[in-house]
Amino acid sequence: QVQLVESGGGLVKPGGSLRLSCAVSGFTFSDSYMSWIRQAPGKGLEWVSYISNSGNTKYYADSVKGRFTISRDNAKSSLYLQMNSLRAEDTAVYYCAREVRWVGLVPVDYFDYWGQGTLVTVSS
Amino acid sequence: DIQMTQSPSSLSASVGDRVTITCQASQDINNYLNWYQQKPGKAPKLLIYDASNLETGVPSRFSGSGSGTDFTFTISSLQPEDIATYYCQQYDNLPPYTFGQGTKLEIK
Numbered sequence: 001q002v003q004l005v006e007s008g009g010g011l012v013k014p015g016g017s018l019r020l021s022c023a024v025s026g027f028t029f030s031d032s033y034m035s036w037i038r039q040a041p042g043k044g045l046e047w048v049s050y051i052s053n054s055g056n057t058k059y060y061a062d063s064v065k066g067r068f069t070i071s072r073d074n075a076k077s078s079l080y081l082q083m084n085s086l087r088a089e090d091t092a093v094y095y096c097a098r099e100v101r102w103v104g105l106v107p108v109d110y111f112d113y114w115g116q117g118t119l120v121t122v123s124s
Numbered sequence: 125d126i127q128m129t130q131s132p133s134s135l136s137a138s139v140g141d142r143v144t145i146t147c148q149a150s151q152d153i154n155n156y157l158n159w160y161q162q163k164p165g166k167a168p169k170l171l172i173y174d175a176s177n178l179e180t181g182v183p184s185r186f187s188g189s190g191s192g193t194d195f196t197f198t199i200s201s202l203q204p205e206d207i208a209t210y211y212c213q214q215y216d217n218l219p220p221y222t223f224g225q226g227t228k229l230e231i232k
Binding site for chain 1 (some may be wrong): 125156158160162166167168169170173174179211213215218219220221222223224225226
């Protein structure tokens with residue numbers, strides 16, 4: 001069955017760094033577009049970053065641009081998020097999600113599989 | 125960036141009620157609108173994509189409609205297991221993607 005398992009979260013001081021991982025199984029990772037989406041405690045969902053199946057195309061939310069880097073290793077079926085210069089407002093549960101962009105020949109764009117999330121807490 | 129205004133922010137209804145949530149985009153997004161359900165402590169679950177298409181396996185009491193800037197999500201007959209927070213999300217061709225603020229649905 002499909003599994004997305006995030007890891008790497010934890011407590012970090014402001015200005016610190018953290019690397020999140022998302023291990024995928026149950027679908028062809030190398031064909032899949034992926035995103036990171038976060039949710040601050042008690043708040044709504046915020047899209048963070050996108051990477052194409054090849055890794056050649058990446059997008060970032062303005063709130064993390066220049067500080068976060070998304071990457072992937074298709075041989076390991078793994079997605080990553082390197083987070084630098086962390087701020088208190090980055091505190092959130094971080095989800096990895098598969099992004100479907102085509103259904104047959106019809107263009108769509110939605111997140112159909114999600115991990116369980118990993119909590120990042122930025123605090124001194 | 126496109127802003128999504130979702131209302132109401134919370135809603136209390138009885139089992140069997142018809143429930144409606146609205147989402148308004150700050151500009152025309154065609155039908156590029158998805159709806160998700162999130163239960164406490166769980167990841168979101170896709171219910172509706174492209175404004176009105178029901179995801180496989182989702183009960184038919186859930187439906188969506190709209191295009192352009194105004195969208196509606198409906199539960200035709202509320203069930204106890206539908207207690208959750210619901211989010212709309214636009215994609216308008218490329219990132220950034222934006223979510224509505226969420227609607228927390230409770231049983232009266």
